[in-house]
Amino acid sequence: MKPLESVFNARSVAVVGASTNPEKTGHIILKNIIDGGFAGSIYPVNPNAGEVLGLPAHASLGGIEGPVDVAVIVVPSKFVPDVMEEAGKKGVGGVVVISGGFGETGNDQLERRIVDIARQHGIRIIGPNCQGFNYTPNRLCASWPLVTKSGPIAVISQSGTVGAAIETWAQDAEIGISGFVALGNKVDVNETDLIDLFKEDPNTRVISLYIEGVTDGRHFMESVRSARKKKPIVVLKPGTTPKGAQAVHSHTRSIAGRDEIFEAVCRQLRIVRARTITELFDFSLALGFLGKPKGNRLLIVTSSGGSGIIATDAAAEGGMDVIDLSARLAAELKEALPPQCVVANPLDLTGDATAERYRVAGQLVAREQSIDSILLIFGDPIPGACEVVTELKGKTDKQIIVAYLGGGRVEEQEKLKLHRSGMPVFPTPERAVAALKVLL
Amino acid sequence: MKPLESVFNARSVAVVGASTNPEKTGHIILKNIIDGGFAGSIYPVNPNAGEVLGLPAHASLGGIEGPVDVAVIVVPSKFVPDVMEEAGKKGVGGVVVISGGFGETGNDQLERRIVDIARQHGIRIIGPNCQGFNYTPNRLCASWPLVTKSGPIAVISQSGTVGAAIETWAQDAEIGISGFVALGNKVDVNETDLIDLFKEDPNTRVISLYIEGVTDGRHFMESVRSARKKKPIVVLKPGTTPKGAQAVHSHTRSIAGRDEIFEAVCRQLRIVRARTITELFDFSLALGFLGKPKGNRLLIVTSSGGSGIIATDAAAEGGMDVIDLSARLAAELKEALPPQCVVANPLDLTGDATAERYRVAGQLVAREQSIDSILLIFGDPIPGACEVVTELKGKTDKQIIVAYLGGGRVEEQEKLKLHRSGMPVFPTPERAVAALKVLL
Numbered sequence: 034m035k036p037l038e039s040v041f042n043a044r045s046v047a048v049v050g051a052s053t054n055p056e057k058t059g060h061i062i063l064k065n066i067i068d069g070g071f072a073g074s075i076y077p078v079n080p081n082a083g084e085v086l087g088l089p090a091h092a093s094l095g096g097i098e099g100p101v102d103v104a105v106i107v108v109p110s111k112f113v114p115d116v117m118e119e120a121g122k123k124g125v126g127g128v129v130v131i132s133g134g135f136g137e138t139g140n141d142q143l144e145r146r147i148v149d150i151a152r153q154h155g156i157r158i159i160g161p162n163c164q165g166f167n168y169t170p171n172r173l174c175a176s177w178p179l180v181t182k183s184g185p186i187a188v189i190s191q192s193g194t195v196g197a198a199i200e201t202w203a204q205d206a207e208i209g210i211s212g213f214v215a216l217g218n219k220v221d222v223n224e225t226d227l228i229d230l231f232k233e234d235p236n237t238r239v240i241s242l243y244i245e246g247v248t249d250g251r252h253f254m255e256s257v258r259s260a261r262k263k264k265p266i267v268v269l270k271p272g273t274t275p276k277g278a279q280a281v282h283s284h285t286r287s288i289a290g291r292d293e294i295f296e297a298v299c300r301q302l303r304i305v306r307a308r309t310i311t312e313l314f315d316f317s318l319a320l321g322f323l324g325k326p327k328g329n330r331l332l333i334v335t336s337s338g339g340s341g342i343i344a345t346d347a348a349a350e351g352g353m354d355v356i357d358l359s360a361r362l363a364a365e366l367k368e369a370l371p372p373q374c375v376v377a378n379p380l381d382l383t384g385d386a387t388a389e390r391y392r393v394a395g396q397l398v399a400r401e402q403s404i405d406s407i408l409l410i411f412g413d414p415i416p417g418a419c420e421v422v423t424e425l426k427g428k429t430d431k432q433i434i435v436a437y438l439g440g441g442r443v444e445e446q447e448k449l450k451l452h453r454s455g456m457p458v459f460p461t462p463e464r465a466v467a468a469l470k471v472l473l
Numbered sequence: 474m475k476p477l478e479s480v481f482n483a484r485s486v487a488v489v490g491a492s493t494n495p496e497k498t499g500h501i502i503l504k505n506i507i508d509g510g511f512a513g514s515i516y517p518v519n520p521n522a523g524e525v526l527g528l529p530a531h532a533s534l535g536g537i538e539g540p541v542d543v544a545v546i547v548v549p550s551k552f553v554p555d556v557m558e559e560a561g562k563k564g565v566g567g568v569v570v571i572s573g574g575f576g577e578t579g580n581d582q583l584e585r586r587i588v589d590i591a592r593q594h595g596i597r598i599i600g601p602n603c604q605g606f607n608y609t610p611n612r613l614c615a616s617w618p619l620v621t622k623s624g625p626i627a628v629i630s631q632s633g634t635v636g637a638a639i640e641t642w643a644q645d646a647e648i649g650i651s652g653f654v655a656l657g658n659k660v661d662v663n664e665t666d667l668i669d670l671f672k673e674d675p676n677t678r679v680i681s682l683y684i685e686g687v688t689d690g691r692h693f694m695e696s697v698r699s700a701r702k703k704k705p706i707v708v709l710k711p712g713t714t715p716k717g718a719q720a721v722h723s724h725t726r727s728i729a730g731r732d733e734i735f736e737a738v739c740r741q742l743r744i745v746r747a748r749t750i751t752e753l754f755d756f757s758l759a760l761g762f763l764g765k766p767k768g769n770r771l772l773i774v775t776s777s778g779g780s781g782i783i784a785t786d787a788a789a790e791g792g793m794d795v796i797d798l799s800a801r802l803a804a805e806l807k808e809a810l811p812p813q814c815v816v817a818n819p820l821d822l823t824g825d826a827t828a829e830r831y832r833v834a835g836q837l838v839a840r841e842q843s844i845d846s847i848l849l850i851f852g853d854p855i856p857g858a859c860e861v862v863t864e865l866k867g868k869t870d871k872q873i874i875v876a877y878l879g880g881g882r883v884e885e886q887e888k889l890k891l892h893r894s895g896m897p898v899f900p901t902p903e904r905a906v907a908a909l910k911v912l913l
Binding site: 058133134137138164177178179180190191192193194195196197198200201243245269271272273274275276277280281283284285309310311336337338339340341342343345346348349350355372373375377379381383384385412413414438439440441442443444460461462463464 | 498573574577578604617618619620630631632633634635636637638641683685709711712713714715716717720721723724725749750751776777778779780781782783785786788789790795812813815817819821823824825852853854878879880881882883884900901902903904
């Protein structure tokens with residue numbers, strides 16, 4: 034294995050600075066690795082403890098008997114060079130330096146030192162000053178909070194919190210992630226290395242980036258160009274205002290750069306740009322699960338008239354074509370549906386609609402030539418919504434997208450079922466339409 | 474009591490069309506009234522059942538012995554006039570007609586008939602073709618899904634689903650609502666009547682409207698002008714695009730009208746306009762719980778550098794002043810905080826920040842003259858966040874607003890504690906900043 038891959042697919046992990054104090058990061062990370070179900074060897078390193086969390090503690094990395102693929106380092110910054118020297122001697126493939134107190138606080142000399150040691154020994158460094166990493170296919174959550182649910186999204190983030198937010202939302206929704214890497218000061222491993230890695234990762238279907246600056250523009254563009262042939266990329270890059278750019282510099286000493294230039298790069302490389310953390314999540318869901326519609330002609334099917342109107346406004350404002358129904362389709366729908374239904378676009382199945390009514394409507398629109406996408410809005414507690422969507426998906430070449438709201442506990446259950454079946458559910462029609470637009 | 478108030482403060486309620494079939498609306502509503510804990514008399518009316526949900530069924534409204542303040546009508550539309558005649562004889566104050574099949578399906582004659590009967594007997598009508606109403610202070614959920622949590626938001630909605638979405642989000646967040654009324658075809662009770670009602674309701678602090686058209690522009694403006702002296706109003710009104718306006722007409726036969734005119738009315742009457750369902754909720758939370766800052770000068774305090782930058786961009790784009798710290802405050806903060814903290818705006822307490830660090834920073838900024846609002850971003854699992862916010866709130870005249878993300882289970886617990894203490898928590902910095910802006 035190459036050193037970076039040996040981090041993600043590690044079969045043995047050491048936590049240097051593992052603590053018996055439940056409030057310390059060195060305790061939390063060890064606990065998450067254990068509780069996450071990591072199947073390899075786990076070695077707490079702490080010269081002052083007999084054991085940590087039930088595992089025998091080692092005085093140093095060198096004192097561990099078996100091999101160590103990755104060392105997570107949580108000791109104060111001044112001790113990190115010594116730990117890395119030991120890691121080098123031990124043949125550790127990669128280290129994840131959680132500790133802060135390097136370049137971000139002006140301690141450039143210390144930062145250069147750990148880079149030199151890493152180069153000398155062929156060790157890869159994630160961080161320093163970062164929130165670790167998580168790779169669910171290997172059940173290795175060397176980060177916090179504990180996230181174990183596997184899914185198609187790889188999150189690469191220069192902000193631990195933004196990454197953790199996406200991770201936890203994905204877990205709560207039973208969507209899951211493939212991996213999460215906090216870049217920190219990215220003295221070695223940067224966004225480009227990780228795009229190269231997740232591009233080849235069979236568990237990743239979409240790469241979701243939060244970056245404040247790009248380390249090496251030319252390499253970034255090359256990596257993205259190559260990765261885009263295989264999977265979609267979404268990026269949130271703040272610092273778009275002068276005050277924001279100033280804050281970027283204070284945070285990670287990145288240079289935000291002129292936003293027009295980054296915007297042009299995104300357009301050229303077909304990177305989808307998110308403007309908010311919510312969009313980063315929504316767009317990742319859409320791109321991770323759904324395909325490209327053939328065109329921008331949309332049919333909206335709803336049980337909620339109001340939600341249908343809101344979707345219509347959002348689609349029309351976004352340049353989508355909320356088509357008029359063909360005379361033939363309208364006639365067929367009128368024949369098949371109860372008289373209170375509004376046969377138009379939005380197709381309003383009205384408030385007493387059941388899953389069965391969606392099924393009837395779905396069968397008639399499935400093969401309609403004049404439609405590229407179907408937005409299904411479930412606006413009530415409608416049991417059986419998941420089955421209808423799954424059935425329709427099997428019968429049509431149109432892109433289906435789902436919104437569900439106002440449905441209480443039934444909504445929650447159906448949403449999770451839909452997520453497990455690989456169909457993302459958006460909590461409002463506007464968010465569904467915005468997500469659909471990025472697929473075009 | 475006036476007829477309309479007798480609906481909300483009813484001491485007795487009949488469900489006409491109460492059903493033993495759990496899938497029927499006439500079952501669900503009766504069940505929600507019972508399960509919601511309504512303390513008054515509950516009368517199922519169903520000539521073909523001995524009892525419904527354990528309550529003795531009555532053959533007709535007239536057959537009920539005691540008084541009936543409100544009758545919820547769920548029978549097919551053609552039977553509604555007879556039920557209303559009976560309600561008139563019985564002295565019922567108001568009816569809520571859930572049933573569809575009136576004006577919205579072209580049955581104008583039937584609609585006029587129920588209006589005539591209501592006028593003749595002095596009965597108020599909510600609906601027809603609506604999702605009922607819910608008034609939590611009276612524990613009367615004559616609607617679906619079941620929502621019982623009491624809170625400051627009154628939701629008046631021409632879409633049952635949009636209203637139910639706000640209700641359920643408010644309940645899940647332990648924020649709660651005061652009332653919810655689905656307007657339906659609003660043949661009698663319309664948005665103006667309900668604004669007048671909720672304006673006087675001591676349980677309501679903010680009025681949240683979803684409307685597709687205004688029934689009577691002059692009355693609407695008068696009511697809003699008067700209500701605005703007492704409480705804020707937020708409105709979501711779609712139909713802003715030609716296709717959307719067309720869908721409005723299909724849904725409720727409302728005339729969306731020219732959006733510039735409605736926009737001008739909102740500006741003149743200081744109605745806050747929401748552009749999405751999410752904004753309708755967020756703005757209602759902000760206006761229901763928070764006060765008006767003295768100006769637009771903002772300090773951002775965060776444990777997440779990235780979230781701080783995102784908040785800075787959002788605030789700067791929205792015309793807020795992300796002020797530079799005064800030399801004195803900067804010196805005090807540098808003295809009090811650990812060296813890794815970035816003493817600037819955003820004030821970055823960094824990833825290892827504890828609640829105690831927020832407390833220390835909060836004490837120093839609480840009396841700073843150059844600040845009007847403080848955005849606290851908790852970007853990690855930080856226990857004790859609620860206590861810090863509550864303490865700071867007691868010490869400062871600045872408006873505090875809170876975002877919490879990336880905190881897993883700790884976040885969920887702290888969020889609910891904050892909500893119970895009357896402080897809304899927004900799930901991203903952007904949403905917090907957008908909500909803060911509407912307070913200005």
